[in-house]
Amino acid sequence: MAEVTWITAGGERITAEVGDGVNLMEAAVANRVPGIVGECGGGMMCATCHVYVESDHRTGEPGPIEADLLDFADAPRRDGSRLSCQISARPELDGITVEVPPAW
């Protein structure tokens, strides 16, 4: 279980408890976080669950396929860019904050 906070492009903070193993894209969609679509369902085809993870590196680095997609996500890639479908909730992520880029 981890408490996750999304900061939307509009500045709204949405916080939810996310069960271990649930990825942050699914959790965002379940909590109707604007800007997270996840249309490929975690298949790493669409980059519509792009987030910026705040500066600490608890989530690790993107893998090669993920990195390719991030280069061409709608919002520019920058430090901390991840596809949130590739981050699964676990206790050490408790309190994590991720920023959601503008949806368009």
Place this chain on the structure above:
Amino acid sequence: MAVVDQRPTAARCPVTSGFRPFDHDGTYEFFSMARREAPVFYNEETDYWVVTKREDVLSVFKDPERFSASNVLDSLEGYPEELTRFLTDNGFTVEPVQSNTDRPRHTRIRQSAGQFLNPRRYREYEPRIRALVREYVNGLRGKDEADIVAELTHEMPARVVFMLLGVDDVDPLMIKRWALNRATMIWGKPTRQEMIDAGHELNDFFHFCKEIVEDRKWAPRDDYPSKLLELRGGDDSVLTENEIVCLVFALLLAGHEAVTNGLTISILTLLENRGTWEELVADPALIPRAIEEVLRHSTPVMTWRRRALEDVELSGVTIPAGGKVLLSLASANHDEGQYERPSDFDIHRPDARGHLSFGYGIHVCMGAPLARIEMKIVLEELINAFPGMELVKGQRPAWTKTMAHRGPQSLLVRLGGSDHG
């Protein structure tokens, strides 16, 4: 509340009797009632269980273990035996490779195809697509009136597919005819003779794809078939040569029927909502938003299919093992549970992009980013060149009548005098 759980009852249900799968007039009104009264119902005419609510459609897409994709491209009518024999005798070795395969085969093939069919590659084609669109737009300049289908949206997407295939010496109209034939064979209601004629053309089409792959074996280029051959590296466990031919065949079909309709419907919808058109003229940065709302509001691919592998309950209705399932994407995109005032066209709604027009999950459309690029470029160029464009009044264009694809077959516009170009 007319919950339907048995076929004989379903056949008498007013909801099912109002379902006209091949005629898209009034379809949204029908589905609005269906979502209220019988969100999952059995349709006898087609032998499909029709799923209308967004949550249910989504849960089917998310559950490839219990819902097979094997029937996605099945012919609704079935082939006459004479045609099956002809195809077998003529080396027509089409096998399922993408949309109509299940795991693990699907994963293996999709991973290879995704090495080329991905957003990064598509972006590289953007300048060439823009140049192509400008060619068509320049052809419209100086005219008062034009049929936007005949002069732009029909042919252009086929030429984008040619770019991916590295083909430059083929009449795009031939590909369009082949693709329309194929769509009619799958989703339409052709007569026996029409089916046989279309099947003969389909065979030509398949052999055309075979020739492309054969050619790239000896003279590789920077294109999709060459990339697939490179990935294969002679190893059947990666991809067989026949699978590569089938991937090329699939791309030629998938790449433009839906895009043609998506483009035409976008232009139609925006011109019908003049205020929005003017907004885009003033601020073209809103175009991507407008595209998502068009895809939600006026879905070009109305339905998609699955087959239940075991008994599954959805909205209180049990779909039996083996049951054929028709997912109404158009209905899901108008579900009141997700969208406020779903029949309003509003490019400022916050959640338009949650539409299911490209599917969802492991089979989500691989061409979606390319379709979005094409739609964006066409709208940008048209709006820039003809900001005063308007619909010719009083026209009633014919719409394609298949169970999946939906789009006007012509669209007359007045181009307007104020040319920024």
